[in-house]
Amino acid sequence: MKDLNDNLESPFKLLVSFNKLLKHYEALAESDDEFIVAKARRVLKTADAFPILRDGFSDVSILKEREKEIGIILQDSFSPVLTKNEIKTASVPIHNLIFNSSERFKNIIKEAGDDFQLKIKNMPEDDKYIIACTIVLAFCYGFDINFKRPFYYEIPNAKGIMQYYKILYNADFTEIIPTKNAPKITQNDVDELLDNFDNIELWKEKFPKDSYTFKGFVISNVFNVTDDQSISNIKTALIGEEKRQNEGFMNDFHKIFQSLLGLKNIKVGFSIYNEEEDRFERVYGAEMNSFLLNDLESNSCSGTLCSMSYRTLLKDKKFYSVSDVDKYYELSKGKAPQYKTLKEQHIKSAIFAPIANEKELLGILEIVSEEPKVLNSINANKLNDVMSFIVTAVERSKNEEENLIEAIIQTECTSIHPSVHWRFKKEAKNFIKEQLKGNEPNFNKIAFENIYPLFGQIDIKGSSEARNSATRKDLSIQLTAIKSIVTNALQIENLPIYEQFLYQISTYLEGLESNFQVDSEQQISAFIKHDIDPVLNHLRVIGALKDKVQNYFNSIDNKVEGLYLHRKNYDDTIALINKEMAALLDKKQVDAQEMYPHYFERFKTDGVEHNMYIGESITKEDSFNPIYLYNLRLWQLQVMVEMENAFYLMQKSFPVSLDVASMILVFNQPLSISFRMDEKQFDVDGTYNARYEIVKKRVDKAYIKGTTERVTQKGKISIVYSQKQDEIEYLRYIKFLQSKKYLDDDMEIVELQDLQAVTGLKAIRVSVLYHKENNDKDFYTYDDLMKEIKV
Structure with missing residues (x-):
């Protein structure tokens, strides 16, 4: 390179000049301090002999020719007293050329080796041009575009371990002068540039090549930030799942820890802790290794660690270091499993760090070396600054794995109800479309508005x-x-x-x-x-x-771990009741869906409860009519009666004699539901609609007003409601079922005591008539049935 501007595409034409620094010395020459005056005059005299040092030059050879004079001019900036301590350079911006530096900087470059080429690490070529443009905007037009970024050198030390140096620029001795080819920049131009950072052609249009003269030099103060940068690199390396799957991930990770600990020949491994089984397990990923497990896929903690290391890592959650594996192997006579495993891998020293949060141990970070004593309890403390990032990454990986497992379970073991499957399919297609377009896809909320809920339960009493x-x-x-x-x-x-x-x-x-x-x-x-x-x-x-x-x-x-006879009979009875009631309900649901499609779900607790939602938004078609809602309500009431009959017909076969009570909850107003991705189920939306969920959870324990009698009773169906029109509707259904000998004539209307945040509830209660056999034409009350069963 003969000229600074050779092969340089920039809005700047670079000229090295000491004019602004010399003006500073001109001011010092008027000082009252004789020593300062003498020194300033000496500098000025040196510069006056070579006007080019003030006028500026781009010929690189002049830097060599005038090296002595430049050294005199920069002597105060590069103090001989601090030259072996400070890391400092003199250069021009957006250029790798350095024409003056401290002794310490020279030694750092010398240690890096003859083939090392100094280069600013994080400055892409296009960014260089834009950075120069933002400097022009600030210097010449007063537009302060905040594009300041930290710049770094990456320089290996004598051991080959990468060191990181942050560069801070002092531009006090620079001048930027527009040429006649420089377009005038206006506010409109700036506004346009703000929205077009990546449009390099636009920047070049506003700031043509060589349209400004840079005259001066910059002083760079350089600081070794290897520890901070290593920590940052660890954090960055752990951010993305894709990065952790890359082939070179672990190799980069080794280098990062080498820089952090200042050691060349070390390796990093991981093992995951399975708390349920008290085992260590291998981490799956590109080039992932575990030095505690060696060739094993997993191993018990007691088979991996001795009692002391087990207590230190798993119980105390503290670092465990081995400075001399061979020494401790001999002391333990080869019985401590961790020394035996490490020795088999020719490892001489190691640090094991627990990856743990406040709640649990997640795994072990393993750092090993084939050199003795280089890893020890002292340098283990350097890991304190990075463990929080590793913990966060492992927590995220654990959550991602659990989510993947749950996704597989949902895919393989859980199905979306057919009535709403079309809606999930539609959103899945949109998700894929956005993904293929290169956008960040989101699975939109699945919600249905203006639908009517139905809830019923057959609950085991006592x-x-x-x-x-x-x-x-x-x-x-x-x-x-x-x-x-x-x-x-x-x-x-x-x-x-x-x-x-x-x-x-x-x-x-x-x-x-x-x-x-x-x-x-x-x-x-x-x-x-x-x-x-x-x-x-x-x-x-x-x-x-x-x-x-x-x-x-x-x-x-x-x-x-105990006698399990009567409890087994009880548990078996509950399981049988739930199985038979759920099977009957599922069978009846097939017919109900043919009448009109609707959402249905059921749950087994101490009994069986079910939710149904019906409305236009679920069916997708313009076909809904209130008659379908009324029909579904009548169907529900009939099925509850049939479930009561089925239960008492099979009661004799149960190991334990139990009773059930049935309840239907009527909610007259339409509401909205949405699918909760976290719980994989539909819930109601909105504060008012939440009242429905509150009633569902509490109403079966409600008392009749002024009494200690529960609203739900064995042998009866309780229909809970709050609106007069609901009462009129269900009285019609009850009268119809009474005519069919499904229900008795003892119908009553009762008021319920107020529940928390819910008032004004009433209930219709009516006794069920039972058949002794499936094809029996006689009908029995509950008391009649109990007498028959006991006979």
């Missing part, structure tokens, strides 16, 4: 009491069996502890009969597990009690 009763019976049988064994043991071994256990067992048995509490089951189970089981295991070796103890253990269910 389910909590039934389960408590089953629990009491199981615990009583189990404690009685234990009491018998301990009594025999006391006769064989007269130990006071047996007497204490017998007293505790008797206390629990009395409590089960008289005062069964919510936590009684947990207390007794804990007592048996921690106090009794060890004793029984001891008694197994006593010949006289061996068979009796073994028979006791044979009666215990391993899954629930």
